[in-house]
Amino acid sequence: MQIEYQTQRLSLRFFMLMLVLFLLQVGYGLVLATQHVDPSVQAGTINFNIARAEHLNLGILWILSGFIGAILFVAPLLARREMVAPWLIKLLFYALIVIAVWNFFTLRLAQYGIAGWWHGQPWLQQGLEYLEAGRIAGVLVLVGFAILAYVVLRTFPPVRQWNEIHWGLGLGVTALMAVWVFGLFYVARLDLQEYFRWFVVHYWVEGVWEVIHISLVGFLLVLMFKVDIKSVGFAVFWGVALVWLSGLIGNAHHYFWIGTPEFWQFWGSLFSALEPLPLVFCFWHIYLDAHTNQRPLENAPAFYFILGSVVLEQIGAGILGFSMTFALTNVWSHGTWVTPGHAHLALFGTFGMLGIAAAYYAVPIMRKAPDYDQRLGKLGFWLVLTGVLGLAFAFALGGTVQIYVYRILGLGWFGGDVSRAMGLFKLLLPMFGITFTFGAGILAYDLFTLGRRVRAPAAADPRGVLHGDAALPRSNTGWGRPLSGFEAGIWLMMMWVFGGIITLGLLSFNLPRVRVLADPTLPYLLAGVGYPGLLLVTLAFVWRFLASLEARASLPSPTVAANVLLPLPVRS
Amino acid sequence: MQRITDLTISVLACVAAFLLSWPFWRDFEYWPESHAAWLVYFCVGFALSVYVFYVFIGSLRILFLHDAAPSPAGDDQAKRS
Numbered sequence: 001m002q003i004e005y006q007t008q009r010l011s012l013r014f015f016m017l018m019l020v021l022f023l024l025q026v027g028y029g030l031v032l033a034t035q036h037v038d039p040s041v042q043a044g045t046i047n048f049n050i051a052r053a054e055h056l057n058l059g060i061l062w063i064l065s066g067f068i069g070a071i072l073f074v075a076p077l078l079a080r081r082e083m084v085a086p087w088l089i090k091l092l093f094y095a096l097i098v099i100a101v102w103n104f105f106t107l108r109l110a111q112y113g114i115a116g117w118w119h120g121q122p123w124l125q126q127g128l129e130y131l132e133a134g135r136i137a138g139v140l141v142l143v144g145f146a147i148l149a150y151v152v153l154r155t156f157p158p159v160r161q162w163n164e165i166h167w168g169l170g171l172g173v174t175a176l177m178a179v180w181v182f183g184l185f186y187v188a189r190l191d192l193q194e195y196f197r198w199f200v201v202h203y204w205v206e207g208v209w210e211v212i213h214i215s216l217v218g219f220l221l222v223l224m225f226k227v228d229i230k231s232v233g234f235a236v237f238w239g240v241a242l243v244w245l246s247g248l249i250g251n252a253h254h255y256f257w258i259g260t261p262e263f264w265q266f267w268g269s270l271f272s273a274l275e276p277l278p279l280v281f282c283f284w285h286i287y288l289d290a291h292t293n294q295r296p297l298e299n300a301p302a303f304y305f306i307l308g309s310v311v312l313e314q315i316g317a318g319i320l321g322f323s324m325t326f327a328l329t330n331v332w333s334h335g336t337w338v339t340p341g342h343a344h345l346a347l348f349g350t351f352g353m354l355g356i357a358a359a360y361y362a363v364p365i366m367r368k369a370p371d372y373d374q375r376l377g378k379l380g381f382w383l384v385l386t387g388v389l390g391l392a393f394a395f396a397l398g399g400t401v402q403i404y405v406y407r408i409l410g411l412g413w414f415g416g417d418v419s420r421a422m423g424l425f426k427l428l429l430p431m432f433g434i435t436f437t438f439g440a441g442i443l444a445y446d447l448f449t450l451g452r453r454v455r456a457p458a459a460a461d462p463r464g465v466l467h468g469d470a471a472l473p474r475s476n477t478g479w480g481r482p483l484s485g486f487e488a489g490i491w492l493m494m495m496w497v498f499g500g501i502i503t504l505g506l507l508s509f510n511l512p513r514v515r516v517l518a519d520p521t522l523p524y525l526l527a528g529v530g531y532p533g534l535l536l537v538t539l540a541f542v543w544r545f546l547a548s549l550e551a552r553a554s555l556p557s558p559t560v561a562a563n564v565l566l567p568l569p570v571r572s
Numbered sequence: 573m574q575r576i577t578d579l580t581i582s583v584l585a586c587v588a589a590f591l592l593s594w595p596f597w598r599d600f601e602y603w604p605e606s607h608a609a610w611l612v613y614f615c616v617g618f619a620l621s622v623y624v625f626y627v628f629i630g631s632l633r634i635l636f637l638h639d640a641a642p643s644p645a646g647d648d649q650a651k652r653s
Contacts, residue, residue, distance in 0.1 A: 269593030
């Protein structure tokens with residue numbers, strides 16, 4: 001494996017920046033977890049709302065950095081030529097650093113009530129949840145996206161030669177810029193402002209990022225498993241189509257309680273119930289493509305993170321999202337800890353893991369270390385997977401208690417009763433947070449130093465343990481036996497059964513027995529079975545899937561990755 | 573027959589989603605003036621959701637058929653070598 005186009009190397013700096021911002025975000029996450037246990041920690045220095053805004057914004061920035069890195073790495077392969085205007089990409093990189101640093105400092109101004117009003121716009125920070133950045137940072141981000149769209153679209157071949165992956169990425173980078181505009185103006189009427197805020201949060205993250213996600217996953221599978229690009233193109237086309245068919249109106253699940261007309265409660269519930277469909281589709285797409293040609297895993301960490309991305313998308317965005325998407329369940333879950341349980345899996349799991357996967361695919365190629373030591377990457381994967389599943393578990397169960405104490409019993413947040421009732425789950429946050437932090441640290445160290453560490457001599461590694469699994473066939477019995485489609489279907493069904501139990505748990509808050517008589521038995525029982533069951537099944541499924549892939553017999557080393565793309569496929 | 577089966581599954585799934593989405597707690601008291609408009613919301617919403625589910629089943633079936641078919645990429649590589 002070697003690099004085909006020199007401009008692909010420009011992606012390396014974005015992957016490194018991604019890791020720096022990722023570590024900073026994890027650091028803020030630990031501060032937040034500690035403040036949940038003891039709210040007086042750093043109070044007045046880093047207030048909770050500031051740390052939370054930093055945590056959210058850094059999360060968006062590092063994922064974007066990873067996306068840009070991945071897009072820049074694959075764009076020349078898709079175009080079969082060098083990227084145009086590399087100086088613009090370098091400018092984009094420095095602009096991203098400026099935005100990150102500027103945003104980092106201006107968000108802190110919220111603590112002192114400074115928004116930087118000028119000509120009716122908040123230029124320094126605006127305090128809108130998820131869109132806290134002020135107008136200056138927002139405009140800079142728009143310029144950055146414009147650069148990315150220009151470079152990618154100019155690099156791609158003429159439109160008549162595009163296949164579905166070109167279309168996915170082309171539409172993705174264009175919409176990345178266009179939809180961001182909805183977050184760039186201030187509306188005094190809060191209900192109207194909320195519409196536009198959710199246009200950005202939902203359409204931008206769940207609509208546009210999802211399109212880029214589907215396209216990148218598809219292309220990485222082509223590169224890793226030499227899958228037929230027409231088959232992947234079909235999956236990309238229908239994945240994108242289903243995302244938009246369900247998600248365009250499904251966005252209305254954000255309109256339930258913000259003063260919008262009530263028919264949105266019906267349409268929002270009905271259409272967002274369909275939003276898991278593209279995710280189920282993507283689940284089968286990765287299963288089929290990884291199992292079609294029985295190729296061994298050459299770059300295990302890269303595939304571990306792609307699988308993690310697709311599975312956590314299924315669990316976090318699909319199942320947990322489904323459970324709280326109906327007005328009948330959302331009326332209880334919104335604004336509680338149940339939501340961040342879903343959000344951590346959906347955002348870090350789906351998009352963050354894809355950025356890390358792309359880095360694990362690209363960095364060894366750019367550093368000329370195809371047979372790098374894969375153990376740290378695998379260890380890091382399992383730690384962050386366990387950590388984020390544990391965080392979701394703590395948030396979800398803590399949120400269930402919160403619903404009961406806060407919304408059913410009506411005890412006040414500031415009276416201290418709610419916080420005390422959630423105490424056990426508040427303790428779990430730093431515990432799983434530390435697990436996650438160890439994993440993040442290992443991943444960052446591994447990727448920073450990959451290809452630069454002293455490698456163990458081949459004589460000390462006769463079975464190929466250190467340098468990939470292609471040379472190390474594992475037992476193909478028990479958990480390592482081939483994973484059939486039927487078995488994968490059973491695993492998926494088990495996940496959805498637990499998802500159904502979770503949904504029933506949230507629905508049960510509507511029963512007079514719970515709502516009027518204040519009996520928490522049923523929601524607690526259903527949540528107590530549903531959440532641990534779902535997360536354990538997820539962990540077991542990922543283990544099973546990866547064990548079956550690692551057990552594949554060694555095959556001859558494939559040809560250079562991009563050769564599979566020749567001749568350039570055209571839409572069929 | 574395949575289409576009828578797909579359509580039946582789609583309708584059943586959407587009936588379940590429809591029932592979960594029905595605004596039971598409203599008790600019709602907060603509905604806007606036009607009940608006809610609400611009927612349109614229900615009918616159009618249901619028809620659209622059945623279509624999305626139907627398309628999903630069809631595309632998923634073709635996805636499996638694609639992967640069951642012999643890979644043309646392999647043929648291309650064989651020709652080149």
